[in-house]
Amino acid sequence: MKRALPVLVLSIAGLVPVWLYEPSPATTSSASVSPPSTSSGGSGSSSRVVAGPVVKTEKGDVQVEVTFAGSKISSVRMLKQPNHPQTTAAVPVLIKGTLAAQSADVDTVSGATITSDAYKKSLQAAIDAKPASSASKSVSGPAVRTEKGTVQVEVVFAGEKIASVKMLQQPNHPQTTAAVPVLIKETLAAQSAGIDTVSGATITSDAYKKSLQAAIDAEG
Numbered sequence: 001m002k003r004a005l006p007v008l009v010l011s012i013a014g015l016v017p018v019w020l021y022e023p024s025p026a027t028t029s030s031a032s033v034s035p036p037s038t039s040s041g042g043s044g045s046s047s048r049v050v051a052g053p054v055v056k057t058e059k060g061d062v063q064v065e066v067t068f069a070g071s072k073i074s075s076v077r078m079l080k081q082p083n084h085p086q087t088t089a090a091v092p093v094l095i096k097g098t099l100a101a102q103s104a105d106v107d108t109v110s111g112a113t114i115t116s117d118a119y120k121k122s123l124q125a126a127i128d129a130k131p132a133s134s135a136s137k138s139v140s141g142p143a144v145r146t147e148k149g150t151v152q153v154e155v156v157f158a159g160e161k162i163a164s165v166k167m168l169q170q171p172n173h174p175q176t177t178a179a180v181p182v183l184i185k186e187t188l189a190a191q192s193a194g195i196d197t198v199s200g201a202t203i204t205s206d207a208y209k210k211s212l213q214a215a216i217d218a219e220g
Contacts, residue, residue, distance in 0.1 A: 050129050051079060052122030059084055062118035066126040071160045073102050076123070086112045094119050103127065139219050140168060141211030148173055151207035155215040162191050165212070176204045183208050192216065 047069050054063045060082030067075040076095045081087050090112035097106035104124040108116040136158045143152040149171030156164045165184045170176050179201035186195035193213040197205040 047074065048130065050126045052124075052126035052129075054080060055118040055122050057082070057114045057118045059087065059114050062115060062122055064119060064122045064126060066123065066130075068130055073098060073127075075099075082115060084115075087115045090115055091119075098123060136163060137219065139215045141213075141215035141218075143169055144207040144211050146171070146203045146207045148176065148203050151204060151211055153208060153211045153215060155212065155219070157219050162188060162216075164188075171204060173204075175201045179204055180208075187212060 047067055049065060049067050051065045052063060054061050061080040062082070063078070063080040065077045065079050066073055067077075076098050078091055081091060090109035093109050094106060094116060098104070104120045104127060106116075106120065108120075136156055138154055138156050140154045141152060143150050150169045151171070152167070152169040154166045154168050155162055156166070165187050167180055170180060179198035182198050183195065183205060187193070193209045193216060195209065197209075
């Protein structure tokens with residue numbers, strides 16, 4: 001019995017290092033991807049969430065999810081990215097650049113070229129796939145008083161585009177009557193209030209553009 005005891009102690013002691021250095025389970029950077037969702041906010045605002053495609057690279061898969069608030073990119077989230085220090089450092093820079101540019105036209109991050117290119121590819125696809133709003137919305141500009149009479153427009157927006165412009169008030173004057181169709185045609189072509197003044201109807205043109213710009217600003 002006296003000889004067996006040291007052997008038993010050594011055997012137990014020999015197991016200790018095995019217990020202390022038992023390898024932990026392997027980890028993975030892959031995340032489960034939920035289907036894209038669409039949510040609506042209050043006061044008529046809406047957000048749309050679109051996932052870009054998975055782009056495979058030699059470093060690992062890259063996939064982004066973009067949230068649109070109206071026509072703007074409000075946030076970008078990584079659904080998949082390589083488990084690599086350079087990628088981890090590059091992603092916040094890429095997202096910040098996207099929010100500033102409101103597009104996929106962002107600079108490649110030095111040291112993370114592969115990830116940057118894959119990020120931009122997935123991002124651009126998400127932007128291209130953004131569902132367009134089919135709802136139309138009418139916005140009236142303010143009434144602008146002039147020495148010729150009051151001018152006021154109503155703008156109908158189809159999604160992000162100006163679909164039509166209607167005069168709610170206008171001077172009862174031949175030059176105004178002739179100028180209004182020209183102003184509306186130019187508005188639809190330019191999709192803005194940055195249009196030329198109609199010769200002979202300067203006062204009406206300026207008032208029209210003022211009411212129009214206010215309606216565009218109100219639409220946001």
